[in-house]
Amino acid sequence: MTQSVTAALGAFAPGLPLAVGLSGGADSTALLLACARRWPGQVLAVHVHHGLQAAADAFEAHCTALCARLGVPLVVRRVDARPAPGQSPEDAARRARYEVFRAIPSAEWSPFALKDIALAHHADDQAETLLIALSRGAGLPGLAAMPAHAKRAGLRWHRPLLGVRADAIRDWLRARGETWVEDPSNADPRFTRNRLRTEVLPALEAAQPQFRDTFARCARHAAQAQQLLDEFAALDLATLGLPPSIAALRTLSAARQANVLRHWLRHHHATVPTDAQLAELLRQIDHCRTRGHRLHLRVGHGFVRREGAGLVWSAA
8 A cells, every 4th residue: 555755754764874865856846855864864865966957057956955944965976878779768777876876885975974874765666667667578587676775896786765665755745845856757658667657657547546555466466476586596596506516407407497597697797697598598409419519608797607617607
């Protein structure tokens, strides 16, 4: 069931001090306001200036004025978020932001030694993320969408507003006489997420008013299923050894082979195979029945090859 802003933030219990990602939009403005008032002197705001549009300076100005009024230290990091060839602008900007966030524990510019960061994603963001994952034919990790809490890169990540509707956040701000900035790119129909927000979500609302709760439940089920697959993969990999034994791999079903190989590549080499790459890797493993059979295959951003009786991966 979707929550109120007050209920969601009342249940929020991060480690302190806390960093809050602040874009200047309604969602992050509300999150910073609530956190700064609840934990005075324990909150750091982090604003990432992407430099991709003329309005970026206005975002920074809003964040600066807000933090000055609240007495919250603000760190502004300017990044080069221009997309690489074939990369979407949204993905490039997101990656640039997360690089800044991941640097927080060891950053000289951070006034706090902190390990907790709060992001302002809400229930509509979660629904959009799940729809995008479905449209791309994603597996369980994609269908799990965004977790409310996660541990990555030495940080504890929190999304306390994930159960709150976007319009409820704006109503909460208006009731307190607070303002925010609107990102002009949010109205650009070239971006898939914007088309979902303006065309698909209203249609879902009309047909199924509780779709946000339903989508959130689906994402939780996918996350639980993926956790089980990860646990099974870890057990299988412990049996296979490192490097994974080709002969031992062939004793597993094709589904378990695929599962343990994805786990090995993702957790030990930070790379993800495409479906086609994984299918070809499984095919070659099945044909690797003689000592002289060679295997050398592009997988993720590197190569898997046979080395003795096992598989090794190396970066391209």
